[in-house]
Amino acid sequence: MLLLLVVVTLWIARQSMQEEAERTTPQHRVDYYLEGVDSTLMDLSGRPSKRLVANRMTHFMDDDSTELESPRMTLYDLDRPPWHVRSETGWLSGDGEVLLLQGEVKIDRFAAPGVRPMHITTRDLRVQPRDNYVETDAEVHARSNQDRIDAKGMQIWLQQPIRIKLLANVRGHYEVEP
Template identity: 80%
Template sequence: MIEQRNLVIGGLLLALVGGTLWLARQSSLDESSHAAQEHRADYYLEGVDSTMMDLSGRPGKRLVAERLTHFMDDDSTELLQPRLTLYDLDRPPWRVVSETGWLSGDGEVLLLQGAVKIDRSAAPGVRPLHIRTRDLRVQPRDNYVETDAQVNARSNADRIDAKGMQIWLQQPIRIKLLANVRGRYEVNP
């Protein structure tokens, strides 16, 4: 009878040890699969300066950033102090500057986060334009930008304030102000 009782206790202990080992192994597998899906950088670059040429061989777009950090899990890229230049054939280029940025893995969406400045210099037949806003969504391939934030635009002595904006930066340039638009225009006598 004692041998049977020791055999039962031994079997229960053996089952308990086996169950514990099985649970430990399952937990380890769960942690390793979670670690594989973790959003970690696989490389970074400092002092980035990249120019994309158009079909005729002239500069089309230029992206400069203090630091670029790439993430393998979704192929996205984070940018520190990005500066985007969109060149126009016959006019001064558009310059867009922000505090930080995020570029999707397919390159279709660039989110410029924090304070954003959009500037175009004056040229013969072209007025200067300076826009201040926040959190700009850019579609680089289409030269399109938009924001839902407050927008302040200045051109010479004229100014416009609005809530939200869409801009098509290719010819013909179009700017659509979305809400609460107020403007002040200076007329030269």
């Protein structure tokens, strides 16, 4: 009888310790959400620098991260057309340093005098908004007028001077104007 009492007591103690651990473990919980988000960041001279639009934004209290539904980001350039980046979903780190655009990603820049249009499709893009830098390890397909480039992996610095680094398996087709 005494042995049964000791076993039951130990079992109850173990159960209460597990319940206490579950209560003190932080949970990935939503503290607020917004629908129809449209946020514009201005530069020091008062011109738009970056714009983020999303159908829904869900913020999590434990790590200060944010999930985005159908995010669309615009990176403005002083003398050239802006870059437009959109994806299926996104995740923004709590400090705002990293934006992960998940699923299919499209990057566009329209033509202007002296500027060729650019259309890039890829997947799972990592964005460092502060540096106007994007990268992916996925397949990349880029088009500009009749020219096209396909590659595996890419890095782009979207501020002047714009640089694009294609990482592997690069194939291109270029149309020569007469």
